[in-house]
């Protein structure tokens with residue numbers, strides 16, 4: 007092989023490197039472990055209360071990224087597990103210089119989950135977490151918008167008036183800074199996968 | 215080599231055995247370090263216990279009842295997906311298949327604890343009694359953890375061993391009726 011051929015091969019390799027390098031730096035949403043909505047819908051008519059008993063409306067979601075989990079504090083498995091994962095994800099995000107997020111737990115069990123109880127509960131997982139709840143009607147209206155489903159048993163169907171269980175979906179939802187429902191993550195939601203998806207989604211959002 | 219096995223060492227080993235594996239019933243043992251109970255947030259009255267039961271006999275053995283020292287209401291639960299919702303349901307028993315295992319882990323089967331008298335704090339222990347359909351019982355003390363201590367304990371329902379082949383040998387209950395079909399006996 008002469009010098010000319012070697013130079014050609016080198017140039018071709020460099021070109022390929024640049025090409026693939028460029029492709030990698032553009033956010034590729036096909037790598038998401040969750041699902042990103044191609045045309046995110048804005049939250050509307052949100053009438054919840056936060057854990058300080060202050061009103062929480064759709065405008066409170068503007069200018070920040072918010073992870074939402076819809077559950078209840080009596081829950082022994084999915085809810086603590088998911089909030090633990092979200093806490094670990096926050097730790098990962100805080101260790102780097104990138105974008106940050108807020109996490110919100112929306113309780114569908116206002117009968118037992120008072121704002122004060124919710125506050126103690128979420129802060130056990132992470133000091134920055136926020137709890138919210140509302141009237142059954144407001145919760146339903148909100149849950150519908152973030153594709154969350156749940157079923158609180160009617161009082162007459164409870165074996166034990168205080169110890170009832172609530173069936174609920176276990177997805178984590180991500181709201182973008184325009185207060186739109188950007189993405190949904192179904193279990194298992196590991197901290198690493200959530201953090202990686204978050205970076206991709208933020209990069210994609212900033213490039214659009 | 216034998217000189218190394220001093221009485222102090224034997225005591226240390228015995229203590230270690232006691233803290234990690236409990237007495238096993240015939241055929242059943244708890245995989246090392248697989249058992250834990252979730253610490254509870256303030257005001258929470260429920261929690262879940264997870265562990266991996268291993269059956270080295272050639273008959274299925276069912277876990278039929280569990281009691282704990284921190285509550286008067288304990289149930290065996292499974293999770294089912296019901297119209298996209300996760301539903302916890304009481305089940306009457308959990309089968310540990312012959313020469314197999316049953317993994318109770320997050321998002322799967324678990325031991326559900328209601329009516330906690332007080333919050334469970336990480337670092338504490340809970341005392342557990344397991345009853346099996348062959349009449350045997352097993353007692354063990356398990357640690358309270360805020361996060362799953364089981365490495366690779368991803369909340370899926372695959373049933374691989376967490377630590378391949380690292381579990382302790384079971385300590386036989388030599389006093390009475392060893393199963394005649396127990397291959398280890």
Ligand SMILES: [Cu+2]
Nearest residue numbers: 082291302326
């Ligand atoms: Cu349960």
